[in-house]
Amino acid sequence: MSESIPEAGRPVISVTDLRVNYGEREILHGISFDVERGETLVILGGSGSGKSTLLRTLVGLEKPSGGAVWIRGVNIAQASAREMDEIRKKMGVSFQGGALFGSMTVGDNVALPLREHTRLEESTIEIMVRIKLEQVGLASFEDFMPSQLSGGMKKRAAVARALALDPEILFFDEPSAGLDPIIAAGIDELILELKKAYAMSMVVVTHELASAFLIADRMLLIDRGSVIAMGAKKELADSTNPRVRQFLDRVPEPQVEDELNYLQMLTEDRKPRH
Amino acid sequence: MKAAYKVAAVPDRVGLETLKGLAYIGGLARLAGEAAYITLVGPFRGQRLRPQRAFHQAMAVGVRAIPIVSLISFFVGLIMALQSAYELQRLGAIQFVADAVAISIVRELGPLITAIIVIGRSGSAFAAEIGTMKVTEEVDALETMAVPPVAFLVAPKFLAMLVMVPCLTIWADFMGVMGGCLFGVAGANFTFVSYLKATSDALVLHDISTGLAKSALFSVVITAVGCQEGFSTGAGAEEIGRSTTAAVVNSIFLVILVDLVFTTLFYITNRV
């Protein structure tokens, strides 16, 4: 495996043979993919397949036990604190649960990255916050506490916060899970808009097929910690791999196999099969 | 057979627990050191201090604790007066009640009682606040925004505690003396002024300053334990309860331990 640093113009994110453990258990068994500049990559997968873990590793919250994650040409496992800060200022993350700061108003949540990383006047920050909140349809909720928002509103506020510094890369964990179809469609719309307006690179984790096919340039299907399919929408839709078909056609797992797999997962430290 | 096995395992267990204890204290020292660096050195290196957050903490930690600290230290001062008067009376030396109260409150009980109240009010709150933020991924969110959690969450608390706990201690000392004074005036032929005069004669500046030095140390211990317990919160709401309890119990233990070490050093260095 060559460890050369990708130069500018190369993929924004490059993941090579990534392995991640929680304690003894290996969750991701050697994952490789690239995200090109301006591209939206959707990571699909069943519950517990390791999507959030992958996303957390991409943003530097989990340490890989093997392989590497390169963001804008920097290997984030070996980056200095300063390099990592520079990368992080250029990325926005919207967590699965929103992760809004419960002790601050929605407006202060969105203003936080601006107050921390820019020397803008408070009046300018106020205007920017209002613009960001308008963008996600929460214009009049600036002074609400996160606890006063519904689940969907929290997600949108989290997106507004992730957008605060006009990032180059956006990471979304389940942007529309648990939302009603109208709001979910609204979030898809928002993602498409951001893509068009800012040419952001995005990594979106989801298990909603319709939304995935709507927003993706490319898709990555993860099953129990390994990539089982990757490609443009059409390639995925035409795939003949039985696991891929099962996921796309929503075929339920046969009960017995499910339990066996579950037992297997619990009892042995699964090694990837090559 | 089994019992013998268990007995044989005791040294191993003791060793293991000791190592764990040392690792815990090492973690506290690192956290406190980092917070101290950010608060005291960071501003000179262009890192930002967050004065509003520290001010907000100072209100919560200090100002809002004044009523309960006043009440408790007043009562303790009164209790100390009653207890020492009981002994002093038998020696015919009841006029020394002001000295007894002053010295015990200023040197020992003022700092200690303040510390214990602050542990109950703020140490536990630190653990609960940071623990909740850990569970809801707010700490992770800070990290992904390139806002260091220690600088954002711990440093303002560190600064607020370092200022407010000694201030509360001075106030507690004063209220304790007032408690003693109530007894002095009501039961030991003092007037208000003569009691205060006796108190100030009994004290030297050194008594007050060692009390304050101790309370500053306590504030560091309480902040470090509360925040460390918060950060070590695992997943799930019940974990927050565990962290909060651990923060209170460990803080009380460590504050008493620090007090013992400090008082011993004080005794040794002043004996000659």
Ligand SMILES: Nc1ncnc2c1ncn2[C@@H]1O[C@H](COP(=O)(O)OP(=O)(O)OP(=O)(O)O)[C@@H](O)[C@H]1O
């Ligand atoms: N903090 C953790 N400690 C230990 N194991 C974990 C932890 N977080 C996740 N796991 C395990 O890692 C595996 C993948 O979890 P992950 O959260 O990445 O799944 P996911 O694909 O995001 O699922 P979902 O769609 O339900 O969000 C699961 O089997 C889970 O048990």
Ligand SMILES: [Mg+2]
């Ligand atoms: Mg997930």
